[in-house]
Amino acid sequence: MHNVVFVLGPPGSGKGTICAKIQENLGYVHLSAGDLLRAERQREGSEFGALIEQHIRNGSIVPVEITCALLENAMNNSGDAKGFLVDGFPRNEDNLQGWNKQMTGKALIQFVLFLSCPVPICIQRCLNRGQGRTDDNEESLKKRVETYNHQTFPIIEHFEKNGLVREVKSERSVEEIYADVVEVFNQTAKV
Numbered sequence: 001m002h003n004v005v006f007v008l009g010p011p012g013s014g015k016g017t018i019c020a021k022i023q024e025n026l027g028y029v030h031l032s033a034g035d036l037l038r039a040e041r042q043r044e045g046s047e048f049g050a051l052i053e054q055h056i057r058n059g060s061i062v063p064v065e066i067t068c069a070l071l072e073n074a075m076n077n078s079g080d081a082k083g084f085l086v087d088g089f090p091r092n093e094d095n096l097q098g099w100n101k102q103m104t105g106k107a108l109i110q111f112v113l114f115l116s117c118p119v120p121i122c123i124q125r126c127l128n129r130g131q132g133r134t135d136d137n138e139e140s141l142k143k144r145v146e147t148y149n150h151q152t153f154p155i156i157e158h159f160e161k162n163g164l165v166r167e168v169k170s171e172r173s174v175e176e177i178y179a180d181v182v183e184v185f186n187q188t189a190k191v
C-alpha cells in the first residue's frame, strides 16, 4: 500500500518548491503530476505528446487514464518509499474518480496539503519563474487560474468535507511555510 499526500493549491503557490524540501528532509518521494506529463510529452514515441501539450497550453486537464498511469508507474518504480507527495493532482472530478477507480486498495491518502495563496501573487511568481514553461504566459495563466477556480478548488472542498485538508498559507517566505508544513507532518503523518 502506498502512503500518499496530495499537494494542491493555485498555479505558482509553491507546491514544487515545498515538496522538494519535504523530500529532502522528511523522506517522502515527490511526484509532480505536471512534471510527469511534461516528461511524457518529451518522450520519443509517446502517443500522447501532442494531446498533453494542447492541454498544458490551454490550462485544461489531461484525461485521468494518462496521468494516473504515470503516477502509478512512478510509485511502483520508486522502491520502498515511506510515502509519496503527489503534487498537482487530483485537479478535477475526472481525476478524482479515475484515481479512486484505479488506486483504491493500492494507495492510502494520509491528508491533503493545501498551499493557499492570493492569485495575483501566484501569477507574478509564474511569470517570474524563468523555466521556459509553455504555460507561464498571461494567456495560459488566465486559463489555468480559471481551471483552478472552477475545477480544482471544488476537489479541495470535497477533501475538506472529509476532514483531510491541512491548509498552509503560502504568501510568506519558503522558510515560514516549510516550518508550518513540518508541524502538519508531525501532527498527521508518521515522520
Ligand SMILES: Nc1ncnc2c1ncn2[C@@H]1O[C@H](COP(=O)(O)OP(=O)(O)OP(=O)(O)O)[C@@H](O)[C@H]1O
Binding pocket: 009, 010, 011, 012, 013, 014, 015, 016, 017, 018, 034, 088, 125, 126, 128, 129, 130, 170, 171, 172, 173, 174, 177
Ligand atoms: N514562498 C515563496 N516566495 C516567493 N517565491 C516563491 C515561493 N515559493 C515558490 N516561489 C517561486 O515561485 C515560482 C513558482 O513556484 P513553484 O514552481 O514551486 O510553484 P507550483 O505551485 O509548483 O507552480 P505550478 O502549479 O505552476 O507548477 C518559482 O519560481 C519559485 O521559486
Ligand SMILES: O=c1ccn([C@@H]2O[C@H](COP(=O)(O)O)[C@@H](O)[C@H]2O)c(=O)[nH]1
Binding pocket: 011, 032, 033, 034, 035, 037, 055, 056, 057, 058, 059, 060, 061, 062, 063, 067, 087, 088, 089, 090, 091, 095, 135, 144
Ligand atoms: O494532474 C494533472 C497535472 C497537471 N496537468 C496539466 O499540466 C499543467 C501544468 O501542471 P503544473 O502542476 O502547474 O506543473 C496543468 O495546467 C495541466 O494542463 C494535468 O492535466 N493534470
Ligand SMILES: [Mg+2]
Binding pocket: 015, 016, 032, 034, 088
Ligand atoms: Mg509545480
